[in-house]
Amino acid sequence: MIRELFYRHNRIWRTCCIVLAVIVSVIQFIRIARRPPGDFPLHWLSGHFIATGQFLYTDNINYPYPPFWGFVHSVLAWIPMETAYLLVYPLFFLVLYLLVRTLNRLSEVHFPLGKNELFWTVTIAILLSSRYLVRDMLECGINLALVAAAWLAVYFWREKKEFRGSLILGFAMALKCTPSLFWAWFILKREWKMAGLTFLAAACFTLSPIMKLGYSESVHTYQHWVNNVMHGFKEKDPSRGICGPVPIANMSLRVSLARYLMHFPLDHEARMKTPLYVDFLNIPPLTAGRIISLSMLAFLGFVAWLFRRHYDDRSDERILWECAVVSIMILLYSPVTWGQHCVGIFPGIYLLIRSSLSRKQFTKPLKIGIGVFACMVLVLNRAFVGKFYSELLGTYHTSTFLFLGIICFLLSRHHWVTREKAPQVEKQPVLEHEPVKV
Secondary structure, three states: OHHHHHHHOHHHHHHHHHHHHHHHHHHHHHHHHHOOOOOHHHHHHHHHHHHOOOOOOHHHOOOOOOHHHHHHHHHHOOOOHHHHHHHHOOHHHHHHHHHHHHHHHHHOOOOOOOHHHHHHHHHHHHHHOHHHHHHHHOOOOHHHHHHHHHHHHHHHHHOOOHHHHHHHHHHHHHHOOOOHHHHHHHHHOOOHHHHHHHHHHHHHHHHOOHHHHOHHHHHHHHHHHHHHHHHHHOOOOOOEEOOEEOOOOOOOHHHHHHHHHOOOOOOOOOOOOOOOOOOOOOOOHHHHHHHHHHHHHHHHHHHHHHOOOOOOOOOOHHHHHHHHHHHHHHHHHOOOOOHHHHHHHHHHHHHHHHHHHHHOOOOHHHHHHHHHHHHHHHHOOHHHHHHHHHHHHHHOOHHHHHHHHHHHHHHHHHHHHHHHHOOOOOOOOOOOOOOOOO
């Protein structure tokens, strides 16, 4: 009865979804216009430093980001920050449209859908990812742009346009190091042309700030950035990261595992003074760090072993599932993963919903998984349960383990396709003696 009522008023429901999306977009725009709430002011300041000849990492502004990040933002340096923020805001909607179009092009062969089903696929995927998409609106969609760039590079590679794809992926890698996991995926697939061109593109974009900074200033800037990054990676205590003590909001896998393996110091930012905050194992930080590093390395090796095959057919369905896993593993293996970075789950959710609708196979585990995810991420958030309980839930890093759950569903689909494509050797009867022709 509910399904019949839904289909009968399909146009009304679609209109309601569109109106709701417009309302949320306008609210975020108003928030930006009244008081810049995101990290864009820091990014604009990085561009301002480069444009005016100041040292990029003055007072450690944006020090986890490569110099190319500030170089790109320097084009906005001559515009007042508040004006630039509003002008760049529509970028979010452009890259979201680009990402959806790219995912549609990549998956339409395997998961064909009508226009109405496609609309609801996109709507459901946006709804399930909305907590992170709305947060990235305040960043003008820069993190979603990196996701879209990686998937667009995969699309151009599939179309055998490696030069275009390598430029896009190389640009994304120069902006942030995390998209490099897609480059590693191309190496794993032994796609040497794509991997080689991407490396060259990334190197050229990374070194391009020399044109503005000059040689000596560039060397000083890059040395400062590399030293900061390496200092974070050399940290043995998993409760500390590249930015010092890890805050509650960091959803990196390393920090999430550390939460359960060791007791954070009493003055640590990720602790809460409440009986509801429960400590688990009390392994020394150095030992916990080694266990976490080995566990993460083992999981990465396991996924690499599953994805080791080279596909002659670039339209192979397994490529979609593998790239969706890579998008989420970027979040897990990045030392800093904030809510706005988690837009990387969107492709995986989109593909799971689309394949299920196309094949009409919404399995019971997937339905339960969607329900749990929606409850934990959409219902138990700050808007419904308040800041205290939302942060308390964040101390248990439930979102990180939900991301691992999405990876499990994606790997399951990948395994199912691999099993279906396994060569079936038909057993034929063997005659001991051939009949004698007369």
